[in-house]
Amino acid sequence: MSYFENIRTFVRVYELGNMSAAARDQRISAAVASSRISQLEDYLNVRLFMRTTRQLNATEQGEIFYTGACKILETIDEAEAAVSSITQSPRGTLHVAAPLGVGRRLVAPYAPDFKNEYPLINLRLRLSDRKLDLTAEGLDVAFFLGLPEDSTLRIRKIADCARVLCASPDYLKEHGTPQSPVELCDGTHDSLNLRYPGAPEFQWSLQTSAGVQKFAVKGPFESDDGDVLTNWALQGYGIVLKPMFEIAEHLASGTLVPVLENTPPIPIQMACLYTHRRHQDPKTRLFIDFMVDRVQKELQSRQP
Incomplete structure (x- = not known):
């Protein structure tokens, strides 16, 4: 598994452009992230990144490897999702984002209930009022207020909020x-x-x-x-x-x-956003269905 973990770390370093940010995203130390990149470079016998004290840029070999690495990880994720679907035991980690108000009041309170119902699924909840790039930031689901600018994303409407x-x-x-x-x-x-x-x-x-x-x-x-x-x-x-x-x-x-x-x-629209590929994963579908039902009921209860 270490080789695949090295690849996952490489992809996040490439996408975030920063070793420390990728390490935080992977819940590892910057030293471990750097070690994984070094191991991958030694194995491939190429330099994947050019490092300076202030910048980290992918080399030509790094650009080429990123494209293939994404395909590898997508294939693994799809295979795991297919197995989970057959065994009815969805597992893995979901990366979820929400605006601060939505996350604190409507999503976070129900996260433990979801975990209790699906104990093999772990949640990583990120709260921010800034706009997020689902693909670049490795998110499975993002709650959203308004209309998304990216027309390639799938959307599950929750409610029109007064x-x-x-x-x-x-x-x-x-x-x-x-x-x-x-x-x-x-x-x-x-x-x-x-x-x-x-x-x-x-x-x-x-x-x-x-x-x-x-x-x-x-x-x-x-x-x-x-x-x-x-x-x-x-x-x-x-x-x-x-x-x-x-x-x-x-x-x-x-x-x-x-x-x-x-x-x-x-009124402003509240919705869940996800990519088409993410929605093929059973744990993503389960999470969206679980949260949409509860958030809709909570919104109704909060009307004055």
């Missing part, structure tokens, strides 16, 4: 209650924006009497963590746009108050 604009009573007492979405753009009110590296210019899509319109909102605070925005809103620093399921408890308690209810945000 969203709301809201602020704390203290903020509204100090700044007043906005009467028009224009006030979000002209500096009258502060908006709290979710933004991550590479994100497009931020706009909020609201339903108006003239149809859906986009508003280029302004504010002094931005974060790539949606829960940080919620906390800022609770502390009175601005108006936030959030999925209803993330803040239902705050709306119920009155610590956040809906605003601009005549021009609400358009």
Whole structure:
């Protein structure tokens, strides 16, 4: 098995372009990852990467070997999936990603239940509000809010999630209650924006009497963590746009108050994303079916 583990490590180093990042992904030390690459190079009698103190780039031989290595690993994964399907004992590791709010509130709570039902399947859950590349990051399933840009991915819709604009009573007492979405753009009110590296210019899509319109909102605070925005809103620093399921408890308690209810945000789609090949794996199908059913029920329970 060591040779195949060396190949898996090589593929992750190639895809992530960083030995330490690949080691974290493989749950091994950087020293072990480096040793595996060295063993593979010794076995093949070629240099797979050119290393400097700051960069790691694949050689021509490394580029060629990567293509073949991916085919080898795909064949092994498909063979294991076929055996699992026949024996009805799916096993292996699932790499799952989700936005922070979705992962913390809707996915992570049910992960132990899934493990109890399928004890031979291990879960690696990664939470991030930034956009992820399923193929490059070796993910089996990614929960997603919005519409994916990659049209080659398969999608399993979970629900259309209602969203709301809201602020704390203290903020509204100090700044007043906005009467028009224009006030979000002209500096009258502060908006709290979710933004991550590479994100497009931020706009909020609201339903108006003239149809859906986009508003280029302004504010002094931005974060790539949606829960940080919620906390800022609770502390009175601005108006936030959030999925209803993330803040239902705050709306119920009155610590956040809906605003601009005549021009609400358009709902956002929640879905599972996966590649066609990943869905051939029984453990991936089982996980998606398991989570979609429970997340749908949880979303219904969180409606105010």
